[in-house]
Amino acid sequence: MGIPAYRPPDEPGLWDVFLNRLERVLKKASLHPTTVEYLVHPRRLVTVSVPVKMDDGKVRFFQGYRVVHNIARGPSIGGVRYHPKVSLGQTAGLAAWMTLKAAVYGLPFGGAAGGVAVDPKALSSKELERLTRRYTAELVNLIGPDIDILGPDLGTHEGIMAWMMDTYSMTLGTTVPGVVVGKPAALGGTEGRDDAVGLSVALVLWTLAERRGLPLEGARVAVQGFGQVGGAAAFWLARMGLKVVAVSTSKGGVYDPEGLEVEALLAHYGETGELPPWGESISNEALLSLEVDYLIPAALEGVLDGKAAQKVRARAVLEAANGAVTDEAEAHLLGRGVLVVPDLLTGGGGLLSGYLEWVQDLNMFFWTKEEVRARIEASVRRAVEEVCERAEALEADLRTGALALALERVNEATRLRGVYP
Template sequence: MLKSAYKPPGEPGLWHDFLAQLERTLAHVNAHPATVEYLTHPRRTVALTVPVQLDDGTVSFFSGYRVVHNIALGPARGGVRYHPRVSLGQSVGLAAIATIQSAVFRLPYGGAAGGVSVNPRKLSIGEVERLTRRYAAELVDVIGPDKDILGPDLGTGEREMAWMMDTFSTNRGFTEPGVVTGKPPQLGGVSKRGEAVGRGVLYAVEAFTRFQEQDLAGSTVAVQGYGKVGRAVARLFSEAGAKVIAVSDEWGAVYNPDGLDYKALLAHFKETGRVEGFSGAHTIGRDALVGLDADFLILAALEGLINEGNVDQVRARVIVESAVGAVTADADAQLRRRGVPVVPDVIAGGGGLTMDYLEWVQNFSMFNWSEDRVWSAMQRRVAQTLEEVCTYAEAHAIDLRLASYAIAVDQINFSTHMRGVYP
């Protein structure tokens, strides 16, 4: 492990995995020592206390974080997460992976991440709004469309982004839509941003199968996670001709080897709030989905889904890591030894990044593109990036994750060298 690297307090899982991957990468690329130091030390870490007046009049305090990892390629950009497991260590890891993702997609962004350690389901809408506005207000001096751009992540969406934009704009005295992405279209967002990550997964897998000279239609798919991304993935892959045989949520999973009726499953989920009990499939244990025989296992929930404890159960032909850090570094190494390809998070999750970039450009130009143009631009960017990574991996006889990091570190190394160290 890189010994001089920053050591965040709290759970360092994602940051630790990033450093392990970076160390692998440095054996394949010629990066200047200064670049390595920049990549192993986040530019800014902010830990703050977020006081919120609850509906009953009491005040509760929540821990919030915002990390800017690197800005060699441009202003930082990254999501805001509301979840009980949010920590400084997790935010540093997410920000670092966002840096790599922007670089491999050749977009003018650095990496950032943050959030609040909270379960938003236990708060009223009014309490979530007060939490969101206070969090944004605490960051007014360090965020902005040319400094650090906030976006949606687990537990946040259009509503929270609108509140953050309004809070920032009110404090600045003018409307600034570009400070956040993932806003409602009426406020300068892009149409159907909520399914952008799911579409990005579909476009990446379609490009992967083309590169392998195979066909997505008729392939079997298991989806771990049935949130916004997982639901979009199940629908989009079904519409593309793939057979979605299983999905899981935090309570359980359902399986039908003949394929799930995604419309009926969605109706059941909306009625009951969970997938188990769906009459068109067998209910199985949540963790049993990992061991199903499928062409593609799509990981669309939290980090660490595939780990040392269950990697031996994996029977899928290809792993698609939609969620950031869904495969731990140790599990990734075992999958490599077994010859199981992993389409890594920095590629499979690129739909949201690309959509955020298009929205950011729209906000600067004050011009909105049509939905068809946005989807077309996103599909082209994802497909080009996946093809470049696959070609690089094949030429150097390495895996897709290592190829992604090698391309990204080359980009960051060049920019770091050209910009120099100030003063």
């Protein structure tokens, strides 16, 4: 962008996406130059070597990262990703996305992200635990319930969050459940978290449908990515009366124009890790080009690029994975009149459930699953209305509306706090 900005030493990826979108929105949103400087320079970037004693007795080193992007609105929060392609640039981009997402939903958080460049499936359970505990120990002076809160992301789960909480707590000599979110319920985790992101995808669509007259009952949906997010989104959309006609994993997918039995599909996938041979086999690429009402990319970032966008025949794309739709793809889709719903809106469920878990841990007072879902629904509906209103006022698309709303909230917090001498 035009002003000097932080440049990661490795592949910038999502960080460059953030900078490009920030520059674009600056033409519509009014931000103080100081706020922009804060946004383009992450507050803290940490790179750690993580030595792990393997089961064969040898010691291997893994590269780990933790980036705190911004804390104008509160302590930072963000997931920890275990994946071979984790890098500093990717982590910085994810941290910036958390800053924006928290602001869109009006939550008192800044953004952070972390990760280790590792294939967790290649490690034994004991190796995974040793990796997790050493990574947490390297960060123990930089994290905490009022400093930086860790959560699950790609390749991590509630068991890993439990190890992180225990490592931090044992180091401090007292139990501190609020240092992580996404824990098992028995350790202070919140009920209803497992399907929170998928639920928010469905709630965003439901609210948009009410506001803009989009079809729901019997509308056709295709979901790319049938993990925790995509599977839950398919479940809730089917519950709402939509027809899920296709789902896929990294190994391929299944398609039935008459609609799939989502609950049975989830049960089979949960037991075997494979999709059953129902309907027709379909590739991930072919799924993106199905003639459906709603397309939901819920896998990794960048799966819907400019080339793939040319084949999209959906009337709306709901970005369930962070950065699933590239700028080139979005420009093409918007030019054809396709509604694009950004990840800043659809992905709010995980952050909302994390916020509710954090509040419960701080107060040691816990809500039921029904109460948690009711609070998530109220927050999603409010966020959709506010983003739509901002987009309409700017005569812009939903992503521009969401970015403008988030940046203006960060700008106001930065103005009120000032610059520490």
